[in-house]
Amino acid sequence: MANLFSLTDLSIGEIRKIVNRAEEFLNGAECRAAENKVIASLFFEPSTRTQHSFSMAAYRLGAKVLTFNVDNSSMQKGETFYDTVRTFEQIGSDALIIRHEQNEYYKQLTNIKVPILSGGDGTNSHPTQSLLDLMTIQQEFGGFEGLKICIVGDIKHSRVAHTDMEVMHRLGMEVYATGPEEFQENGIRFIELAEAIESMDIVMPLRIQRERLEDQMHMTAEEYNRRFGMSMERANRMRPNAIIMHPAPFNRGVEVDDDVVESPHSRIFQQMRNGVFIRMAAIERAFVE
Secondary structure, eight states: OOOBSOGGGSOHHHHHHHHHHHHHHHTTOOOOTTTTOEEEEEESSOOSHHHHHHHHHHHHTTOEEEEOOGGGSGGGGTOOHHHHHHHHHHTTOSEEEEEESSTTGGGGOTTOOSOEEEEEETTTBOHHHHHHHHHHHHHHHSOOTTOEEEEESOOTTOHHHHHHHHHHHHTTOEEEEESOGGGOOTTSEEOOHHHHHHHOSEEEEOOOOGGGOSSOOOSOHHHHHHHHOBOHHHHTTSOTTOEEOOOSOOOBTTTBOHHHHTSTTBOHHHHHHHHHHHHHHHHHHHHHO
């Protein structure tokens, strides 16, 4: 049984193994490790890409998926998070995919005896998103050492930024950040956006995490777009081989303009596609290791 809570639990070798296995799935490799297994998809926060690409990954591996809806569950009658998860284990789920707003929610699930794959925990970590980001970067550049990335925007509330920054440092990448001062954190190398646009290999705008803000946004969406949004004018100043990534969902006209989303520099939809294969590799790992 192999849980997947955080990439900090994995060695660089293990991370490369997952990414390379995902490439094999992309290229047509087959695996029936999850055949006839039942996987419960327990998302306590909204999701489109993570939840449904996990489901697609499970289907491709021969598994069946139970999809939990918190609004129609007994949590509306007072049932706890732990008891909900324990219920899905006890009714026969072979693995659980969980997203929850609490950082490190999994620390209260030590009694669960089936694999748990995290779909994100609060502002802390989003392991499969970072793995698919790495897969996309590897496809583009063939490796990681020495590449420069700038993550733009709401670093403070982004589990993607926190996960990407940690693992990318370990892989030898140079990681920078820019954005509104109220969204920055100590210990991160700051760079002005104008400089980042012209010098980075990868620019990754982030969605403003409005659901996690407590009156911390000190500018309008229009001002944010003017100061930090990825426009075609900015995209055209990027290095010829540089790419734009985004963990999505993206707010068109705020952090990224319409004409940038599918522009030549953009790899946003490629990231989404890669998510299925990364999650296939993660599910396979849960059952074979």
